[in-house]
Amino acid sequence: MVKKCIVTSCIVIKDGKILLLFHNKLQKWMYPGGHVEENETPYEAVLRETKEETGYNVSIIGAKPLGLKKNKEAVEMPMPEMVLYEDVPYKTGRHMHFDFVYLGIAKGKRGRLAKGESTKFMWVTEKDIAGLYTFNNIRKILRYTFKEIKQRRIRS
Numbered sequence: 001m002v003k004k005c006i007v008t009s010c011i012v013i014k015d016g017k018i019l020l021l022f023h024n025k026l027q028k029w030m031y032p033g034g035h036v037e038e039n040e041t042p043y044e045a046v047l048r049e050t051k052e053e054t055g056y057n058v059s060i061i062g063a064k065p066l067g068l069k070k071n072k073e074a075v076e077m078p079m080p081e082m083v084l085y086e087d088v089p090y091k092t093g094r095h096m097h098f099d100f101v102y103l104g105i106a107k108g109k110r111g112r113l114a115k116g117e118s119t120k121f122m123w124v125t126e127k128d129i130a131g132l133y134t135f136n137n138i139r140k141i142l143r144y145t146f147k148e149i150k151q152r153r154i155r156s
């Protein structure tokens with residue numbers, strides 16, 4: 001059976017660089033992320049996953065909120081930068097992943113990492129992208145992000 005999941009990813013920015021982790025299973029450089037758990041919003045999940053996998057707290061930056069009044073019917077959530085559909089063939093079956101990709105600024109010092117998470121990290125600049133061992137789409141997303149950092153004057 002096909003499973004539909006909401007997953008989140010965070011492109012972590014600090015001093016104009018982007019933080020990547022080496023994904024042991026895929027053997028590629030990726031940004032942090034994971035499944036949104038029960039009783040969790042995508043926003044809560046991206047903060048949790050990023051903290052677990054990188055040790056950093058992040059502040060998410062996205063499109064300017066409309067300023068809707070908080071009520072029972074609708075609560076405005078921070079906007080992801082993009083939403084990707086990914087087809088993932090797990091051993092136990094196929095997952096359709098709707099990946100909310102956020103941009104986040106790393107705050108303060110790196111904290112402790114969750115056990116078993118990736119231990120290899122790298123802060124990359126735009127020049128590093130071409131030589132990265134990763135997916136072409138990730139390269140494209142990283143190039144886009146560096147362009148946005150410049151255009152929107154994202155500082156950290």
Ligand SMILES: [Zn+2]
Nearest residue numbers: 005035095097
């Ligand atoms: Zn899934």
